[in-house]
Amino acid sequence: MTVVTAVVALQLAGGFQPLELMTLDYWFRLRPPEAADSRIVVVTIDESDFNEIGRYPIPDQQLADVLSKIKQQKPRVIGIDIYRNLPIEPGHKALRQVYATTPNLIGVEKTLSGANLPSVDPPPILRDRGQIAASDLVIDFDGKVRRNLLSLRVNPIWGKQERTIETLGTRLGLEYLKREGVKPVQRGNGFELGKTRLEPLQPNSGGYVRGDTGGFQVLSNFRNLQGQFTSVSFTDVLNDRVPAQLMRDRIVLLGSIAESLNDRFFTPYSSAAKLTAAGVEIHADFASQLISAALDNRPILRSVSDWVEAIWLLLWLGVGTVLGAQLRSVRRMITYMIGIVLAGVLSVYGLFLGGWWIPIVTPLVGFGAIVVATRGYLMWESLARSHDTLQDYARTLEQKVQERTQALTEQNVELMRAKQEAEAADRAKTAFLANVNHELRTPLSIILSSSELMSYDKALTPKQKERLGLINQSVEHLLDLINGVLELAKLEAKAETVEIEEIALKPLLYSLIEMFESQAIEKCLSLSISCTNDVPDWIETDERKIRQVLINLLTNALKFTNEGSIALRVFPVKSSLLRFEVEDTGIGIADYEIQTLFKPFTQTESGRKSGKGTGLGLSISQQLLQLLGTRLQVRSMPNVGTLFWFELPIAPTIASEADLIY
Numbered sequence: 001m002t003v004v005t006a007v008v009a010l011q012l013a014g015g016f017q018p019l020e021l022m023t024l025d026y027w028f029r030l031r032p033p034e035a036a037d038s039r040i041v042v043v044t045i046d047e048s049d050f051n052e053i054g055r056y057p058i059p060d061q062q063l064a065d066v067l068s069k070i071k072q073q074k075p076r077v078i079g080i081d082i083y084r085n086l087p088i089e090p091g092h093k094a095l096r097q098v099y100a101t102t103p104n105l106i107g108v109e110k111t112l113s114g115a116n117l118p119s120v121d122p123p124p125i126l127r128d129r130g131q132i133a134a135s136d137l138v139i140d141f142d143g144k145v146r147r148n149l150l151s152l153r154v155n156p157i158w159g160k161q162e163r164t165i166e167t168l169g170t171r172l173g174l175e176y177l178k179r180e181g182v183k184p185v186q187r188g189n190g191f192e193l194g195k196t197r198l199e200p201l202q203p204n205s206g207g208y209v210r211g212d213t214g215g216f217q218v219l220s221n222f223r224n225l226q227g228q229f230t231s232v233s234f235t236d237v238l239n240d241r242v243p244a245q246l247m248r249d250r251i252v253l254l255g256s257i258a259e260s261l262n263d264r265f266f267t268p269y270s271s272a273a274k275l276t277a278a279g280v281e282i283h284a285d286f287a288s289q290l291i292s293a294a295l296d297n298r299p300i301l302r303s304v305s306d307w308v309e310a311i312w313l314l315l316w317l318g319v320g321t322v323l324g325a326q327l328r329s330v331r332r333m334i335t336y337m338i339g340i341v342l343a344g345v346l347s348v349y350g351l352f353l354g355g356w357w358i359p360i361v362t363p364l365v366g367f368g369a370i371v372v373a374t375r376g377y378l379m380w381e382s383l384a385r386s387h388d389t390l391q392d393y394a395r396t397l398e399q400k401v402q403e404r405t406q407a408l409t410e411q412n413v414e415l416m417r418a419k420q421e422a423e424a425a426d427r428a429k430t431a432f433l434a435n436v437n438h439e440l441r442t443p444l445s446i447i448l449s450s451s452e453l454m455s456y457d458k459a460l461t462p463k464q465k466e467r468l469g470l471i472n473q474s475v476e477h478l479l480d481l482i483n484g485v486l487e488l489a490k491l492e493a494k495a496e497t498v499e500i501e502e503i504a505l506k507p508l509l510y511s512l513i514e515m516f517e518s519q520a521i522e523k524c525l526s527l528s529i530s531c532t533n534d535v536p537d538w539i540e541t542d543e544r545k546i547r548q549v550l551i552n553l554l555t556n557a558l559k560f561t562n563e564g565s566i567a568l569r570v571f572p573v574k575s576s577l578l579r580f581e582v583e584d585t586g587i588g589i590a591d592y593e594i595q596t597l598f599k600p601f602t603q604t605e606s607g608r609k610s611g612k613g614t615g616l617g618l619s620i621s622q623q624l625l626q627l628l629g630t631r632l633q634v635r636s637m638p639n640v641g642t643l644f645w646f647e648l649p650i651a652p653t654i655a656s657e658a659d660l661i662y
Contacts (some may be wrong), residue, residue, distance in 0.1 A: 020207025061091025298356025
């Protein structure tokens, strides 16, 4: 009951009015645009017209010429949304002549709400002939036009009685309908107009709360503000640049859309400041709404009665109460809430498309609040009931904690024992591999040396030499595999340590080039080293690991490069970061193979076809570099070449005097 009272009180106080109006604006922007009303033509005046005419205000002569040209096209009615109560020479006499000879011409006056006198008088001749309308618009508290002011009552400066004056859009629409044989017929406090009925807006209609409903107002069901009207410029009409039959039997409105005149207004379509509508466009839309409602049965936007709104709100509150009380699962409750909210919003939007404005924000807020409140109350009751149970459970909780602690202690002991056994197994594996390495290396070395000696025998046939080559290749492959497996085992067992020392970098690099120079010459490859001048002579790092990584990279480059060049480059990236690159022009690596390139025992397709390598070199190199705080990276293109590089954090140092002498 507290939630219901709070929601109703907030609604009656107008707390939800801004949100309801924002929702109405969103419905307008969401609605598909309608086709332009071909019964209306707008003659616009903007800055380009002022520039072409050469002055502002526009002289009476040009205005008279344009009205005459419009009149020649025989429109059904002409509306002028321009204040012209004083002469602007030259041409005032000509303009008066047009006023006097155009019975279907409607001028405007500005009437201040609540004042006894108009703020801007109409042209006197049109006033005397009864050919005037009000240009006033109803603007909501947030500065937007959402209501049509059909007519208002004012005290004129002549006569003794109040008079009712229609607004420009209303007057133009009624004049058009008069030619169709449609006239307003009063029924109660409203009017019947063709196929529609016009009821005056009430202070609490729709989302409004105690709104100012002076005059005869209806909710505006905008038609063409988004799709725009058929329009031509003032100077185009003046210079005969419009089709001859464009305005025939239509409503023609003449008015300014210039930003400089500040005759622009916010509407539901104004999601940004630049999306404002000119006053002449709003009056044109009002006229279009009346004509479409009377002739085409297009609905005028209406609201339901207060008691229907009350039932609508109570329905949402009742559904929220049932939902919060019946559903125990939070997930199911949220699912149902989302479904109900979507159904309600879609229903309200559907009714809006049919011409009805039903408040939705207040019911949604009330629905959500009552669900949460009901659910919270039930949870509080449940917590109260479970409080006693928790007290009973607390008495045995300490004992259970002790039992659990004892179990965890025993489990930790078992885990520690298992860890020690696993570490012992790793050490045993490493020792076993080391022993196997020692036992296999000796006979393999003998086989290798023996096959090399036999290869010097000139009596060997080519077939025998080929078989000796296969033996050498197989033995070297086995030795590489043994070394790789042993190194990988040390890395996995965390037996590999980092030994930082001062090393002479450039001699290390040149020694590597010398090591592989003969192999490069044998394959007719260009092997080069590039070491920039700003590379330090001495650095602190682990020489053995850097040497092994570079050997692995150069070995791979030689294996898979049959022509072209291999380059070893070293240059600083930052003062504490040194980049090593090995680039070749070999067979390259496919993109899909790079993802698994650094996994143990994984070879590329080209490596498998060549029968060279074990698939361990790159994996070992990656793990060695990770120990040094960096990682190996690769970029490759098949049949173009491959670039491997890593950026090594280094601490440059100055060699000792003894080292420099050496």
